[in-house]
Amino acid sequence: MKITFLGTGTSQGVPVIGCRCEVCQSSDERDKRLRTSAMIECDDMRIVIDAGPDFREQMLRTGVRTLDAILLTHEHKDHTGGLDDVRAFNFVDFPTIRPIDIYATHRTAEVVRKDFDYAFVSNKYIGVPEMRLHEFDPKKDFEVKGLSITPIRGHHSERFEVTGFRIGKMAYLTDFKQLMEGEIEKLRGVELLVVNALRFEPHYSHFCVEEALDLISKVKPRKAYLTHLSHTIGLHAQSENKLPEGVSLAYDRLSVEI
Secondary structure, three states: OEEEEEEOEOOOOEOOOOOOOOOOOOOOHHHOEOEOEEEEEEOOEEEEEOOOOOHHHHHHHHOOOOOOEEEOOOOOHHHHOOHHHHHHHHOOOOOOOOOEEEEEOHHHHHHHHHHOHHHOOOOOOOOOOOEEEEEOOOOOOEEEOOEEEEEEEEEOOOOOEEEEEEEOOEEEEOOOOEEOOOHHHHHOOOOEEEEEOOOOOOOOOOOOHHHHHHHHHHHOOOEEEEEOEOHHHOOHHHHHHHOOOOEEEOOOOOEEEO
């Protein structure tokens, strides 16, 4: 199994429009972060977690021509805003049309149907994205073409729930502020844990670095990466040195074999 970090930034990305801080002006490619997303490749299957506004650019950077499914963590636009661009995968082998399977909780699926209503009407116009929307129960495991996936439930804030995913020995959590009771047990035994850490200072709706490290210390993976990083995390080269052994800042286009 391989995970490729397609994007590791927040909803604004890094650099932030109009910002003149040292991170946003950095020439280090590791400080340039598209909106958070990841691609999982296992055997002949390719799954993307979240498709935000940078989805098109992220897919072009990978050079892939096929995609089996997209898993959505929640309904916010920095995680769903690029779904229209699945059209490219639908028609890459035209005249064969290949719909893309989208997996989401009921709440997230409702938002997708609203925001992309033209893709779900009975009388579609030619060229709309072809999406097969599957609702999963976040309390139960589900399968994507035979691959077992365990949802990890959490809160983004008091208003919003969010879902992480465990796939084999890897788990991916983004936009978490709190895990629901008992969910840590589902992470036991993972070798690679990816978890959000917005910045070093506390935040009301995202893990900060200290909170992410606390979760990592409880799960005890062989390796952990922090993602969904804002420009206030500091320069990659400097902030990386502040982390304990076995924990690193993820960066765009990093690939890790599991």
